[in-house]
Amino acid sequence: MQLTLKEVARITQTQLAGDENFVIEHICDLAAPRPDGICYLSRLEGATVPADFAVGALIVPEAAQSQDLPVKTNFLYAKNPEWAFTLLVQYWDAQQPKHTPGIHPTAVISPSAKLGKNVSVGAYSVIEDDVVIGDDTILFPQVYVGKRTQIGAQCILYPQVVVREDCVLKNHVILQPGAKIGNDGFGFIFHEGRHHKIPQIGNVIIEDDVEIQANSCVDRAKLAHTIVGANTKVDNLVQIAHNVKVGQGCIMCAQVGVAGTTTLGNGVVAAGQVGIVGHLHIGDGVQIGAQSGVTSHLPAGQAFFGTPARPMKDTLKIMAIEGKLPELYKDLKVLKKAVQK
Structure with missing residues (x-):
């Protein structure tokens, strides 16, 4: 693909200082610049550029x-x-197509299903x-959509996504490969010596502009709705259990x-491997550190860390003291001997 810097300036809403007819053919990382590529420098403070740095164009702060930057190139401010x-x-x-438009002949589509304009359904999808399904939505190969499910406009469901019966995906939802929406919640009752399944008859509602990445699961509610709120982003291998509201x-x-x-x-942020027990409320804007x-x-509005999760500052103080425990233990043994004499 090729773009002139004049086109790049228009797309990026930047001010060009250089040759507007210069052609960009690659988007680059700062660590791997190319003479026909473009990359960016997010801030000037502390930035280091190798002496042999050569790139076609560089996006920099205004x-x-x-x-006087030590780089001879085209700048976009x-x-x-x-x-x-x-x-x-x-x-x-x-500009790089990822799917084949239209309905693949191997797709199995119920006569009672209603597909909007420009919907694409890949091979072996059901x-x-x-x-x-709303307008301009794309189902890649091997996607399964259960009975009575509603999917909005401009959604993308990648291969091996499953959306089970009665679930709702609103507009601009992206489900990465292997995401599972509407699995049964993990609900059982112990009666007369055995675990008995509690039917999970609720659903999942995924609101606008949500992205759920590979192999994550959102379980259907026992009775009402499991909800993932608008503009939420869910990484790989995340488990959202029944009746959770995000x-x-x-x-x-x-x-x-x-x-x-x-x-x-x-606006809650949960870092990697955070575990949250059931029936809790996590307030707006809470940040939870990894493995808490x-x-x-x-x-x-607070940051928490550790197990059990405490205010971040408290946990860091505890960790600092823990690092001194071996030395404190030695001192304690000395004191114990002195007292026993």
């Missing part, structure tokens, strides 16, 4: 206009270089009775597990 670069990557990516704009990193009926407020175990309600 403050660089008043500085941006208020936020990373966002400008993201706009370019989004445009570049959109769409069951009374499914509704707010808007949350981030859930890899291997997070949220037990049943817990509620996450808006959350066993109690967490108030809004």
